[in-house]
Amino acid sequence: MIRLALRQFRASAWTAVLALATVAAAVLATRPDLVDAHRACGPDLSCQAAFALDNIPVRTAFGLVVIVAPALVGAFWGAPLVAREVEAGTHHLVWAQSISRTRWLVSRLVVVGTATAAATAVLSALVTWWAVPLDEAAAAAYGTLDQRDLAPIGYALFALALGVCAGLLIRRTLPAMAVTLAGLLTARIVVTEWIRPLAATPRTHSMPLDPDTTGYGAAGNILLGVGPSTLQPTTPDIPNAWIQSVDVVDKAGKPLPNEVLHATCPTLDQGHGGPAGPVPEAVRQRMHDCVARIGETYHEVVTYQPGSRYWLFQWWELGVFVVLTAILGGYALHRLRRIP
């Protein structure tokens, strides 16, 4: 049965091998220059920052390859797995044999799932290795969490299972592909925003407000509305940390109310308008005095995940998506029995 699944997967497997070979060639061609440039910087942090900044486009491009790969797996391997059989009527050929349809699907999922995990692991390993100099220079490990190491494997397995389920439910390949892409995007957003932070309680770091670096601004956007002005202290430089929030609070941990801010700093929102340019010294001094007065009662609290928890988050992300994959796989086997 596995051999049949392998035979049917042959063309897809060769496509994946070709794609991986292309990425490997690009990695091997470009990495030596990155290593040399990074080595040339030595311990000079400003040089490293400039090196990371200069290479943002190429880093983004390689990252996109890893981000897009699971979507392609879901759309081109997962969605057609059952839907194309139903469209072509070949499900009546294979399901009318001695092997049960459950066993047929399990064997296909084993083959395609193994190929998915292997291909994504190789791709992720290649890009992770390629990006070592840039990641070290950028010192922002969590910024590329979803493009490195284990997490992409979880995304790809999930996308595959999602595609299979979409194909089973819709029974048409193209709509199933579209639903898979939309579902994967939704799941990625939901997990990133709400599930990922649950992996570990963040650490907190308190520090006094710095009148020289604290500014103000309004959160929000044009579509959802802009909130009232708040103090915006600078984010401390914690290498490879995931800064989750920066707040101004009092000793009891209560946030700075808007009324207190405006009572203490009545001229806060009275901008001068006009073209952008250096902040006038008088305005800068008023802001400095204002923050200094607030700093007598309030301080800055940063909640963050330290870089040392990077692998915890990698395993958490992989685990979450593997569990979701298992749930979808179980549903697919259940749903399979209902197709005539």
Add this chain to the structure above:
Amino acid sequence: MILETESLAKRYRRRWALRDCTLAVPEGAIVGLVGPNGAGKTTLLHLIVGLLAPTAGTVRVLGGAPDRALQAGRVGFVAQNAPTYPNLTVADHLDLGKWLNPRRWDTTAARERVDRLGLPARQRAGRLSGGQRAQLALTLALSKHPDLLVLDEPVASLDPLARRAFLDETVAAATATGTATLLSTHLVADLAHTGTHVVVVTGGRIRLAATTAALGTTPAELERAILDQLGQSEELA
């Protein structure tokens, strides 16, 4: 009996596709299941091979549940339009048959049949003619030596010559091995030369079940008898 159904019925949401279907097929019989498009033939055949679960009634194949007979390799099924994998070769399809039926597959018989029919082993199924694809699908069904062969309009898309050749080949193979065969078609003429029994289905109900001998001694008589019975000459002719 190879096949028995008792008050078999199938409903899709609110629509009854098949109702009150009671049928018995003896060993070695070649049964022509005839009826217009949408009569319920495919539903009945899918119930018989276990692809569908009945809404009401029972179906027993070889004395047991349909899926059990199917998984024992004792039922061969060729679905409507004889689907095959266009990207797999004829040889791949034979491997597929072997892997999907590990206990009953006869590799020698399959190869001999393919050779005899002139199907090139390395040819992709997508490049075969409609008649050749139907023969390939039939080879997959026959090479596990089924006790019951079920064919769902496998020749609907074929030209008259290819259809004739396919039906003759099917009847010859079934007769040689004593395999009971259930063949659906919406063309009465297809049955005139082939069947030992005729079952007519319209509107989701069995209207007529008889031996061909009882209906007429010549193809023309048989055809006339079926059409008279139905009173739907325009639909079925």
